[in-house]
Amino acid sequence: MRSHLDVIVRRGSVPESRHRIQAVVCDAAGRVVDGTERPELVTTWRSAAKPFQLLPLVERGHADRWGFTDEQLAMMAASHVGSPEHIAIVRTILERIGREVSDLACGYHDPIDAESLDLVRAHPRQRTALYNNCSGKHAGMIAMALAEGWPVEGYHLAEHPLQRSIQGVVAELSGVPENELRTGIDGCSVPVFGLPLSGMATAYARLAAARPDGTARERALARIREVMVRHPHLTEGHGRFSSELMVATGGRLTAKVGAEGLECVAWPERGLGVALKCEDGAGRGTEPAAMAMLERLGAIDATALERLERFRRPRLTNVLGLEVGWLDARLRSSSPLA
Numbered sequence: 001m002r003s004h005l006d007v008i009v010r011r012g013s014v015p016e017s018r019h020r021i022q023a024v025v026c027d028a029a030g031r032v033v034d035g036t037e038r039p040e041l042v043t044t045w046r047s048a049a050k051p052f053q054l055l056p057l058v059e060r061g062h063a064d065r066w067g068f069t070d071e072q073l074a075m076m077a078a079s080h081v082g083s084p085e086h087i088a089i090v091r092t093i094l095e096r097i098g099r100e101v102s103d104l105a106c107g108y109h110d111p112i113d114a115e116s117l118d119l120v121r122a123h124p125r126q127r128t129a130l131y132n133n134c135s136g137k138h139a140g141m142i143a144m145a146l147a148e149g150w151p152v153e154g155y156h157l158a159e160h161p162l163q164r165s166i167q168g169v170v171a172e173l174s175g176v177p178e179n180e181l182r183t184g185i186d187g188c189s190v191p192v193f194g195l196p197l198s199g200m201a202t203a204y205a206r207l208a209a210a211r212p213d214g215t216a217r218e219r220a221l222a223r224i225r226e227v228m229v230r231h232p233h234l235t236e237g238h239g240r241f242s243s244e245l246m247v248a249t250g251g252r253l254t255a256k257v258g259a260e261g262l263e264c265v266a267w268p269e270r271g272l273g274v275a276l277k278c279e280d281g282a283g284r285g286t287e288p289a290a291m292a293m294l295e296r297l298g299a300i301d302a303t304a305l306e307r308l309e310r311f312r313r314p315r316l317t318n319v320l321g322l323e324v325g326w327l328d329a330r331l332r333s334s335s336p337l338a
Contacts, residue, residue, distance in 0.1 A: 002037045003333045005292065007278070007285040011316065011325040019261075019285030021329075023276040023293050026201035028209040030175045033272070034297065040196045043277050045170075046186065046258035047079040049193060050137055051224050052173055052203060056165050057140055059220035062147035066096055074231035075136030077224060079257060081237035082111025082131040089234065090130055093139040097146055104129035105156040106138045106188035112237065134188035141190070158183060158191045167191065173206050174199035187259065197275045200264055204273025207254065208266035225254050225266060241287045241311050248304040253294070261286045267299050284327065287311040292329035 005021040024035035032039050054076045057063050063073060072093050080086040094101065111117050111131045120127045129135055138156070145155045145162050155162050170193050171178035182194030210221035228235050229251035236243040242255035242263070254266040261278030263286045274293060278285040291312040294300045305312065316325035 002035065003331055005036050005289055005332075006330045007288050008328045008330060009316070009325065010328060016325070019282050019289075020279045021276055021285060021289040022197060022279060023274065023289065024197045024201045025272055025274050025293070025297065026198055026205050028202070028205040028271050028273075030198070030202040030205075032198055032201075034293075035197075035201075039198045039201075041277060041279075042182065042194055042196050043262070044184065044186075044258075044260065045193045045195060045200055046260060046262055047134070048200065048256045048258035048262050048264040048275075049170065050077045050079070050256060051207060051221075051228070052169055053137060053166050053190075054140055054224055055169050055173075055217075055220055056162075057144045057147070058223055059217055060144075060147070062144060063223075065147060066143055068093070068096070068143075070227040071231055071234060072096070072136075073140075073224065074227045074234040076140030077228055077256070078136045078235045079133045080136060080234065081113040081240070082116045082133065083113040083237060084116060086113070086136075086234065086237070087116070087130045090135045090139055093136065093143065097139070097143045099139075099142055099146075099152070101128050101130055103142055103152060104132070104135055104138045105190075106132040106134045108132060132188060134186075134190075138188065138190075156188075156190045163191050167193070170195075170203070173203040175202050197277055200275035201273040204254075204264045204266040204275065205271060206273070208268045208273055209271035225268070228254050228256070241290070244308065244311070245290075248307040249300060250304075253299060257283075257286075259283075263287070263290045265290065265294065265299075267297070270297075270299075272297070284314065288314060288327050288329040289331075292331045296331060 007019040009017045022036050022038045022041045024039035075089045106129050108127050150161050176195045176199040184192045186192035210218040212222040229246050232243040232246035242257045245255045260281035263276045265274040314327045318324050
């Protein structure tokens with residue numbers, strides 16, 4: 001029997017709106033072990049694909065050949081907020097590989113970090129692609145192209161050998177045949193993959209189950225998983241859900257957000273992967289829904305639940321800062337999928 005997962009937005013005692021969430025839990029064999037009514041919902045993987053876009057660089061040994069640090073690798077898997085620390089680390093990646101900021105094809109957008117936002121507003125000439133939340137990923141992609149002897153020019157285009165290699169990895173880890181993957185263009189101009197939520201959860205289960213002493217691929221996946229949980233505030237930023245989930249659980253969970261209301265989580269202890277999607281694309285609905293699903297699975301203990309309460313039942317405030325409502329996740333039916 002499948003569950004229904006909704007996030008109700010309440011203003012006072014009045015239910016004001018509803019976010020419908022689809023969620024699926026898979027093991028490393030691709031078996032669906034829990035979830036909602038549409039585990040095969042096809043959507044875009046967005047930034048939750050970043051650990052797997054990084055995989056070829058690590059798996060082929062190029063991360064070691066370049067001598068990248070754990071912090072640099074964490075930034076390559078990041079959707080960062082553009083803080084001074086984030087920008088500085090991306091700069092070190094470019095310096096290590098001998099390339100310039102102008103080589104990044106991701107473009108500029110305003111940083112989320114308040115200090116950096118004040119800086120670029122006061123000094124518009126400081127606006128560069130470094131502030132793009134995907135700049136670390138792009139720097140890593142350039143490093144991969146250089147290591148393989150591929151041209152840097154056009155590295156972000158679907159026909160480039162770099163992007164073709166990433167597409168093959170995505171197909172293999174998700175269990176979705178390459179000819180069935182849908183593609184589009186992401187916000188940072190690299191290819192984005194469309195696949196079922198169950199495929200995303202399967203890939204995260206394989207990230208969870210990867211052994212540091214296993215095959216070359218497992219070792220690479222385990223290393224990516226470890227740099228993310230060791231440096232959770234590099235992969236996103238202070239106060240952001242994926243980072244704070246990794247901190248509160250002591251690294252027992254590895255989490256990555258994606259745009260348009262997507263969240264993916266790896267649970268190594270059980271070898272499970274979780275993928276959640278807010279159907280209307282509202283990120284505010286994904287966080288309490290993820291908390292409800294992870295709580296049901298037993299992936300979050302009481303101490304972590306207390307630390308993550310602001311994500312579990314987010315409060316609504318008005319322009320004067322008055323509390324006027326809250327978001328409440330409703331997960332109906334506790335029966336696992338047959």
